[in-house]
Amino acid sequence: MQNTEAKQPLTRILTGDRATGPLHLGHYVGSLQQRVALQYTHDQTVLVADMQGLTDNANDPKKVSSNILNVVADYLAVGIDPNYTTICLQSQLPALAELTMYYSNVVTVSRLERNPTVKSEIQSKGFGRSIPTGFFTYPISQAADITAFRATLIPVGDDQLPMLEQTNEIVRKMNSLAGKEILVECQAMLSNASRLPSTDGKNKMSKSLGNAINLGATEKEIKAAVKSMYTDPTHLRIEDPGQIEGNIVFTYLDAFHPDKALVAGLKEHYQAGGLGDGQTKKVLEECLLEMLAPIRARRTEFLADKGQLIEVLRKGSAAARERTQEVLHDVRDVFGLNLL
Amino acid sequence: MQNTEAKQPLTRILTGDRATGPLHLGHYVGSLQQRVALQYTHDQTVLVADMQGLTDNANDPKKVSSNILNVVADYLAVGIDPNYTTICLQSQLPALAELTMYYSNVVTVSRLERNPTVKSEIQSKGFGRSIPTGFFTYPISQAADITAFRATLIPVGDDQLPMLEQTNEIVRKMNSLAGKEILVECQAMLSNASRLPSTDGKNKMSKSLGNAINLGATEKEIKAAVKSMYTDPTHLRIEDPGQIEGNIVFTYLDAFHPDKALVAGLKEHYQAGGLGDGQTKKVLEECLLEMLAPIRARRTEFLADKGQLIEVLRKGSAAARERTQEVLHDVRDVFGLNLL
Known part of the structure; x- marks a missing residue:
């Protein structure tokens, strides 16, 4: 008897980390272990978010650039396998910036101001009125990341739910402009693990407070x-x-x-x-x-062989570039901008 | 006797138009005639700004897409010569979107709110609080356009001077982060021609008011x-x-x-x-x-041979892509993001 069952495409997951420091036990419990498990049953992409890291670190860019390979080494060290997971670098994917520009035209400034995640992060970072524009608009950029991979499942904490709502609003708006479904809505994959507290039991884990145990700790x-x-x-x-x-x-x-x-x-x-x-x-x-x-x-x-880490990022980014350019093409079509 | 005089590089000029309608006599007097004259003595780029056109037309994208080739035909019809002027399409230059993202991190939201040009345009377009984010942030995108071509001379009306100020602020900030001059400041080239009034003598020229004479008018x-x-x-x-x-x-x-x-x-x-x-x-x-x-x-x-118009844009955009990618590379260097 012939097998007539069609092969189901794997569910697409997008996760990632801002490359602003080495990863620690909080990441391990909260997301890394889950990623290792999911990579065999899902189409998983992990985005090293260097551009997002810069949105509040433009004056200290080394904080981002010096941590990109650290983060990749952390991934590989815990068992995220580039043969199963696409590990890619945000700044290597021009479609993400272009999609951000297009989506910026369908999101109002007042909608961004109402985003609770942005509101509370502005407060906790003490930006006040001097918030960098890139930080203020990062929900749009995050929507670009998610939609560019046609990811439908996003592992997040419940504080990030407003970001996914914002993404799905953009998806619906673009689909409505297109008159057909060109982008897919995503849903949250809420973690069962409760957030790991810092070693001082008080503050959020942070490098400067020395209250986190890094994966690479001696x-x-x-x-x-x-x-x-x-x-x-x-x-x-x-x-x-x-x-x-x-x-x-x-x-x-x-x-x-x-x-x-x-x-x-x-x-x-x-x-x-x-x-x-x-x-x-x-x-x-x-x-x-x-x-x-x-x-x-x-x-x-892994850190002793940076060439290998770079190769992992290069290969993953090339695959991601192909995928994200396709979505960009579909979005450009909505605006009639594929004439060249 | 040998000629020891070094050849001076030509001064770089960037101009352009939002592709939101065919060009009219106001454009002819205000900028097109000047461009025809300047192209022989300057390194001139003319940008067809389709992405900027979308910042306040996302709900009516045909207004932009259907006018791209009209604008190119207008250029060629008045004598802008692609052998002397680089005519390129904004959406074909990913470096512009990427630079916009990078610059967004060094411009605060309150700085954008203070921009007089944006303020008055928000008012005249009646956006109020529902201003699209892309429109609100377009001074940053315009700074990306100008700096991506290392343009030093920008023909503008005096209402646009605050935009150039904003651009030069970004240039100084990026150069300060780089610790060297990677971007060049620009200066305005104010037109001697006073702004041509509309035929009704009251309103700004506009297609819907029928008070402008298009270059292609019968x-x-x-x-x-x-x-x-x-x-x-x-x-x-x-x-x-x-x-x-x-x-x-x-x-x-x-x-x-x-x-x-x-x-x-x-x-x-x-x-x-x-x-x-x-x-x-x-x-x-x-x-x-x-x-x-x-x-x-x-x-x-020209409009009877759209293939030719597309070829002009394609060729110009390819040249512009090369030039703008170089600047993007330099800006990425500031942030340490050229590791792949």
Whole structure:
């Protein structure tokens, strides 16, 4: 009997990172592990967003340029495989800038001002009235990224949902102008993993605050980070009962320790009293050292051969260029601009 | 004796038109004649600005796409020669969109809001809060156009001076980030010709108001336009003295009639009384018919061979692409983004 089943095209996923720093354990839990799993069952593109990184770093461009290959090394080190995932560089895809220009004509300034994600980021970055135009308009640029790959599934945190709404508004507007479906709407793939807190338990992870553990952290850095980790400030004597809630050591143990029964036992002991922070930190330290050792080793190896990293980006960007130019062609058609 | 004089590179001029309608006598007086003269002594590029035309016409894109070849035909008909002038199409130059993205990071939203040209155009177009983002940010896109050609001389009206100021601010900012001169500042080339009024003497020339005489106007259209032209509304009887000031017939005679002495005589007669509007209009009609006949004929001929017009744009755009990609490369260098 003949197999008459048509081969289903794989669902297209677009993810990516601003290339503004090396990736850390927050990225690992929040997205990198998921990407490794998804790459075998989905048509996945990972965009290294250097141009978006510049929207609020034009005065410190090295922050972006010096991290592009770091990010690619991070990807490869955790197991994102360029044979399954298209890894590409935003600035190498001119269609993204051109689509941004076209879409800018169908989004009003007041619509951008109402975007809650942009509003809160403007506030948190303290831009006030001096917000760079590129940062203000980045929802349009992000819509260009998503639609240029005809991605239908976008792994995001729920704070990013307004960005996808904005994208789908543009999709509907362009399809309405075209009189047919030239772009596809996307939907969010919300992560089950809750956001990993910083080691100080207070602020967002950031390089300058030194409250994140990078994937490439040395043994010394890992030990120092665990040692200074926020626990239960009221847990002064070992024999006293300690709190699990808000205790970052336990949050990290939950996130990373492979032996869930052991972690459950530690929690019980800690809450009952008699288990010191030094002991729980020791367990976490060993777990992180073991988990990060092979990642760090692979990362170092990849960074020692920058030519290979560049080749990965070059190949991925060439494939992405072909795909995104097709979408640009369709959008140009809407405006009747394919006459040459 | 050997000639040791180094050949001076020609001064680079960038001009252009939004492709939102066929060109008319206002363009002829204000810029087209000047371009024909300048092309032999300058390195001149004329940009058909289709993307800029879309910034306030996304809902009516045919207004742009259907006029691209009309504008090129207008250029060739008046004597702009592709052997001397690079005629290119904005949407064919991806570097312009990419440069716009990069420059957007060094211009704040409040700086754009202060731009007087944008302010007054927002008002005159009645956009209010629903201004398209692409229209709001077009000073950045125009800076991309100018700098991408390293143009130093920009023929503009004085209402456009704030746009050039904005451009030069971006140039200085980018050069400061680069630590060397990668972009050149431009200066305005203000036209001596005063702006040609519309035939109704009131509004700005516009297709919908029917108060402009297009370069391709038929004999019938020219006659009708001259017939309905605004003169001196207080000049009721032929024998009464008439006013020259604000009398559009005389403004057009000054602008277009080759025989200045004859026009001076007519003015004297009209002011003294005894010269009817029918007679002055007859003189103007003959002058315009004669002047526009060969332009219309060439225009018709060019439009009958669209392949030739497309070839002109294709060739010019290829040359422009090469030039603009070089500048993009230099700007990318500032941000350290030439690693692939």
